[in-house]
Amino acid sequence: MKRLWFLALLLTASVQAERIKDVASVAGVRDNQLVGYGLVVGLPGTGEQSPFTEQSFASMLRNFGIQLPSGRRPNIKNVAAVAVSATLPPFAKPGQQIDITVSSVGSAKSLRGGTLLQTFLKGVDGQIYALGQGNLVVSGFSAEGADGSKIVGNTPTAGRIPGGAIVEREVASPFAHSDFITFNLHRADFTTAKRMEDAINDLLGPGVAQALDGASVQVRAPRDVDQRVSYLSTLENLTFDPATESAKVIVNSRTGTIVVGSEVRLKPAAITHGGLTITITENPQVSQPNAFGQGQTVVTPNSNVEVTESQARMFYFDPGVTLQDLVRAVNQVGAAPSDVMAILEALKQAGALSGELIVI
Numbered sequence: 001m002k003r004l005w006f007l008a009l010l011l012t013a014s015v016q017a018e019r020i021k022d023v024a025s026v027a028g029v030r031d032n033q034l035v036g037y038g039l040v041v042g043l044p045g046t047g048e049q050s051p052f053t054e055q056s057f058a059s060m061l062r063n064f065g066i067q068l069p070s071g072r073r074p075n076i077k078n079v080a081a082v083a084v085s086a087t088l089p090p091f092a093k094p095g096q097q098i099d100i101t102v103s104s105v106g107s108a109k110s111l112r113g114g115t116l117l118q119t120f121l122k123g124v125d126g127q128i129y130a131l132g133q134g135n136l137v138v139s140g141f142s143a144e145g146a147d148g149s150k151i152v153g154n155t156p157t158a159g160r161i162p163g164g165a166i167v168e169r170e171v172a173s174p175f176a177h178s179d180f181i182t183f184n185l186h187r188a189d190f191t192t193a194k195r196m197e198d199a200i201n202d203l204l205g206p207g208v209a210q211a212l213d214g215a216s217v218q219v220r221a222p223r224d225v226d227q228r229v230s231y232l233s234t235l236e237n238l239t240f241d242p243a244t245e246s247a248k249v250i251v252n253s254r255t256g257t258i259v260v261g262s263e264v265r266l267k268p269a270a271i272t273h274g275g276l277t278i279t280i281t282e283n284p285q286v287s288q289p290n291a292f293g294q295g296q297t298v299v300t301p302n303s304n305v306e307v308t309e310s311q312a313r314m315f316y317f318d319p320g321v322t323l324q325d326l327v328r329a330v331n332q333v334g335a336a337p338s339d340v341m342a343i344l345e346a347l348k349q350a351g352a353l354s355g356e357l358i359v360i
Contacts (some may be wrong), residue, residue: 020183020196021236027182028174028215029090034165036084038119040102040136044154047080047111054105056081070324080108084132085163086120093170097163100132110156114140119164122308132165176228181221181235186335188215191243249344250358 039056040047058068058077068074086100090273102116114136115135121130138159172355183191193211200209209219220237250259285300348357 011184016241017239018242019236020238020240023187023192023242024177024183024185024196024217026232026236027184031090032088032123032129032171033089034121034123035085036132037105037116038082038084038102038132039115040082040104040108040111040114040284041078042113043078043080043114044110045077046108046304047077048104048108049075049077050081050105050106053079053081080104080111080114081106082111084116084121086121086132088123088129088132088167089169090172091173091175092167094167096167098130098165098167099295100161100164102136102161104157108157111136111139111159114138114158114159116161116164123171126357128167130165130167130171131173134161134164136161152227175221176225179220179221179223181228181232182212183217185215187216188213189243190214193217195240195242196310199238200235203234203238228268228276232262248356251344252360268310283312296316 018256026132037056039053039060053076054073057074057079061068064084072088081104082102082106083088084102086098088098100116100121102111104111116133116136119132120128120131123129124197136137136159138156163202183196190211190213193214197209197211200217201207209217211217247264248259251257287298287300289296345359
């Protein structure tokens, strides 16, 4: 019997308690993206010779008091123009180090063996928040033969510098500049927001927490920074029971994978499954005239049509049964994944499937 390829992610009916820090984040406490433009030098001939690289190289030399002769182009095959990106974590202080990613923006073949020169890393406001510099760690490689053959592994035009940037400016945070702390849920849900509000009020007293909407819970907090840190440490470790997810069935039509939520239910429905196979075979016959009949040889078509219908079974579901019961029944009749997808779509069209059916 053919078994159904089915992945049922059935969430348990009893929701386990979660910490606030696992389901929500504090408003204003966030990462910030930094980006910069720089030069990587010391490449073994895998750099580039492009107009903007030459311009950047000439500007760097002028900063060191070196002026190139007028009209002369430098040979800089060991230099590459790169974009440098980093993520500045919340509360990062001047002098701390962060990782940076370096990516070629030109036609350089590889950044392996290169060194990033001092690069300004700016925020969205145009201010410099960090300085990057150091030797690149590149996992990719490339090799090219004299006949033009080439092999490339991973991505040799991008690399990282662990701890390659030093923070120079602190990002202002609203953490200690308000009478409230706001928790933003990672997944908006009115029931979860209400339960978080109740859990905090049960601990600290009525009216301390207030659910602003389905995604935010506002909590009164002390102004003193030291007290606020201890206060938040207590709150973020407070546990409560989040709401269960809404009823969803997700079908991956390419892989035949079906993911079902625990809240999905079937309304009263009768389902039948059967297969009809039609086989057509051609056996043409040749009609040959007599030797002296002066006739012509003709080909006479001879088609054979065979219809085979497998035994169909119908099964009935009472109200409120789960998709797990449906899968068990469909497995008993040996349905394929495509058959189950068709059954689910038909149930949704008939209004017998609770929840949302998502096909990807």
